[in-house]
Structure formats: structure tokens, C-alpha cells
Amino acid sequence: MTATDLSLPHAGTAGGDATATCVFAVRRDDAPEWLPESPGHAGGGPVGLLALPGGGLQAVVQPVAAADFTEEALRRRLSDPVELERCARTHHAVITAAAADGPVVPLPLATLFTGVDRAVAALADQRAHFLAALDRVTGRAEWAVKVHVEPSEPARAAPDEGTDPATVGTGAGAAYLARVRGRERDRRARQEAVLRVAGHVHEVAAAFAVAAVRRTPHSTEITGKDRPQVLNAAYLVDDARAAELVAAVRALDGTHTGLDVHIEVSGPWVPYSFTRSGEGTGL
Amino acid sequence: MTTLDFPGTAGTYSPTPSTANLADILERILDKGIVIAGDIKIELLDIELLTIRLRLFISSVETAKKAGIDWWETDPALSSRAAENALARENEDLRGRLAELEGRPAGTPRRTRAKAGA
Numbered sequence: 569m570t571a572t573d574l575s576l577p578h579a580g581t582a583g584g585d586a587t588a589t590c591v592f593a594v595r596r597d598d599a600p601e602w603l604p605e606s607p608g609h610a611g612g613g614p615v616g617l618l619a620l621p622g623g624g625l626q627a628v629v630q631p632v633a634a635a636d637f638t639e640e641a642l643r644r645r646l647s648d649p650v651e652l653e654r655c656a657r658t659h660h661a662v663i664t665a666a667a668a669d670g671p672v673v674p675l676p677l678a679t680l681f682t683g684v685d686r687a688v689a690a691l692a693d694q695r696a697h698f699l700a701a702l703d704r705v706t707g708r709a710e711w712a713v714k715v716h717v718e719p720s721e722p723a724r725a726a727p728d729e730g731t732d733p734a735t736v737g738t739g740a741g742a743a744y745l746a747r748v749r750g751r752e753r754d755r756r757a758r759q760e761a762v763l764r765v766a767g768h769v770h771e772v773a774a775a776f777a778v779a780a781v782r783r784t785p786h787s788t789e790i791t792g793k794d795r796p797q798v799l800n801a802a803y804l805v806d807d808a809r810a811a812e813l814v815a816a817v818r819a820l821d822g823t824h825t826g827l828d829v830h831i832e833v834s835g836p837w838v839p840y841s842f843t844r845s846g847e848g849t850g851l
Numbered sequence: 852m853t854t855l856d857f858p859g860t861a862g863t864y865s866p867t868p869s870t871a872n873l874a875d876i877l878e879r880i881l882d883k884g885i886v887i888a889g890d891i892k893i894e895l896l897d898i899e900l901l902t903i904r905l906r907l908f909i910s911s912v913e914t915a916k917k918a919g920i921d922w923w924e925t926d927p928a929l930s931s932r933a934a935e936n937a938l939a940r941e942n943e944d945l946r947g948r949l950a951e952l953e954g955r956p957a958g959t960p961r962r963t964r965a966k967a968g969a
Binding site: 652653656657659660674676677712783786834837840841 | 871872873874875876877878879880881
């Protein structure tokens with residue numbers, strides 16, 4: 569494939585109809601013939617392939633209206649949740665499609681250049697990184713594992729110690745404090761147990777992976793108030809071992825009696841979490 | 852939700868764009884900021900704030916829209932214009948109170964330095 573596959577009629581020109589170049593991903597050019605079918609960002613030109621100098625690499629790009637992708641326009645659009653979701657899902661769709669028949673290095677949302685020449689030059693500068701990242705993820709995919717704490721059974725009704733003769737009178741305050749301390753102890757113990765489970769699930773999953781990332785768990789605004797997340801991790805896994813990881817992690821679901829943890833596995837994902845320099849812990 | 856059946860065929864990517872959890876997508880494609888690669892740069896701070904704020908509404912954007920909730924347009928963390936408005940209002944308010952303390956009308960020039968916190 570060559571750059572002539574890409575029609576960018578006004579690339580880099582000034583004026584109201586100027587186009588910018590949006591880059592989604594970089595892939596090897598010896599991958600099977602791939603014709604981008606995703607429409608890409610609304611209002612842009614066709615998604616296409618752009619050969620990078622030095623051979624071997626091509627970028628998945630789309631010409632977009634420069635006016636829609638200025639710093640100010642982007643900030644405004646990405647602050648609109650509906651527009652942000654549309655942009656994010658478009659970006660993800662193009663990258664996922666591009667990865668269907670070969671490894672890709674996905675680029676961050678809204679990786680934009682003022683024109684094709686700028687894109688080629690900037691991406692060429694990262695050639696060594698792209699080649700290394702492609703080698704790293706070839707034959708591998710990202711799998712996500714999350715652990716949630718399900719709503720606990722209704723707290724057992726504490727014995728009504730107020731009616732206990734031993735606690736009436738001057739003893740009542742002390743008994744109350746003891747109860748409060750007891751509840752706090754139980755809460756902490758439960759929290760520690762849950763975190764141990766999260767750590768254990770992570771260890772089990774990581775044993776099948778070549779690299780792992782533990783992200784900050786999602787807040788309860790996303791997961792639901794009664795369903796805090798305690799593990800939000802991603803693993804880079806050889807395709808041959810993916811089924812083992814999924815089975816091993818799922819086998820842990822429901823085995824932690826009394827803790828009501830729920831384990832989710834999703835994948836395979838394009839290895840977003842393992843293609844940027846410095847990301848992911850080697851195992 | 853994000854739990855997807857294991858597809859059985861390695862090498863194909865099953866989290867279809869329509870079913871993958873938006874939060875999962877965003878933390879992957881925004882992680883570490885938008886600023887790295889391109890010519891058009893957005894302050895990392897903006898994006899961090901954005902993703903933090905985002906976590907509050909992405910589960911219920913449609914609900915919020917229907918209810919006419921548009922706080923993201925007035926939230927200082929999300930809108931620079933809103934931030935300017937909020938700062939301008941606060942500034943005006945503080946000037947007024949300072950003038951009051953100094954016993955002069957709010958519009959008149961001050962003798963002292965205009966340094967905040969003075």
C-alpha cells in the first residue's frame with residue numbers, strides 16, 4: 569500500500585475547507601490486504617492507509633475538517649458527553665477493525681496533525697517504538713479483569729445489648745463504644761479480605777500474562793453505589809493462553825465465601841494498555 | 852456490562868464498539884492524555900479533569916439529557932467560559948466587599964495594590 573491509496577484533496581491547505589490528518593493506529597504493511605470500512609469521524613473523508621517511510625509500516629488515517637479539530641473545537645466537543653462518546657466509539661471502532669487481521673499500535677484519541685506530511689514525519693520519528701510495540705503484541709491480546717464487591721447480606725442485627733442488665737446504667741456508654749469499635753473492626757477486616765481477593769485474582773491472571781497493568785478501579789458512580797470495584801486490571805496474553813486465563817479467573821468467581829465478590833473478564837481487546845512506551849509491567 | 856463470552860477464536864477482537872463499556876474504552880484511549888503524538892495539543896490537565904468528571908455521568912448521559920441537566924456546560928472544571936464567569940463573579944464580589952470594608956463605593960479606584968490576598 570502507498571500513500572496514493574489515500575485521497576486527501578485539500579490536505580494541509582489553508583482556508584475554511586482545510587483538512588487535518590487524524591491518525592488512529594500504526595500497523596505492519598505486510599498484513600493481509602485491508603480496506604477500511606469504518607466511516608471514521610463524522611464529516612471526515614474516507615479512512616485510509618498511509619505508508620510510512622522506511623518501509624514495513626502504515627498508518628490508519630482519516631482526513632478531517634481542520635475547523636472541527638482545533639484545540640478550542642476539540643475541547644468543546646470532548647466536553648460534550650454525547651460528542652465525546654461518539655468520538656471515543658468511532659476511534660475504538662476504527663482501531664478494532666484495523667486489528668482484525670494483524671497487530672496494531674493504537675494511538676490516543678484525537679491524534680491529529682496539520683497535514684499528511686506532518687503526520688508522516690512525526691510518525692516516522694517513532695518508527696523504532698512502533699516496530700518494538702508491534703513485535704511485543706504480535707500473537708497477543710489484551711484481556712481485562714475486574715473484581716466487584718457485590719452487596720453484602722443485610723448486616724446481621726446486632727443483639728440488643730441495651731436490654732442486657734450488664735450494660736444498663738453506667739455501663740451503657742462503654743458498651744455502645746465497644747459496639748462501634750467492633751463494627752469498625754469488622755468493616756476493616758472485610759475490606760482487607762476483599763483487597764486480598766483482588767490481589768489474588770490479579771496474581772492468578774498475571775500468571776498467564778506477559779505483562780500486566782493495574783488501573784485505578786472505577787468509581788461507584790460508574791459501577792453502582794452498592795457495587796464498588798476493587799480490581800481493574802489489564803493483561804497482555806499470548807493468544808494460545810487466553811482460554812486458560814479466562815477459565816482460571818472465572819473459576820475464582822464465587823469461591824470467596826462470605827465476601828460476595830464478582831469477577832468479570834472481557835476481551836480480547838486491542839492491546840491499548842501495552843503499546844505505549846513505559847506502559848505495563850513486564851512479568 | 853463488560854463481561855463477554857470468550858469467543859473461542861484467538862486473534863479476533865470481540866468487544867464490539869457498540870457493546871464495550873464506554874468507561875473501559877475511554878480509560879484506554881485517553882489514558883496518559885491526548886497530548887502525546889499530534890500537532891494539536893490539549894492541556895493534560897483538561898483531559899484529566901474531563902475523565903474524572905466523565906466518570907460521574909457516562910452511565911447516565913441519556914437520563915441526564917432527558918432531564919435537561921447540562922451541568923457540564925456550567926461546571927468550571929469542564930468549561931473554560933464557565934470558569935471565567937465564575938472567577939469574574941467571585942472577583943466582582945470580592946472587590947465589592949473590599950470596597951465596603953474600605954468605606955468607598957465599589958466602582959472607585961483603590962489606593963492599595965490590587966494584589967489578591969493583600
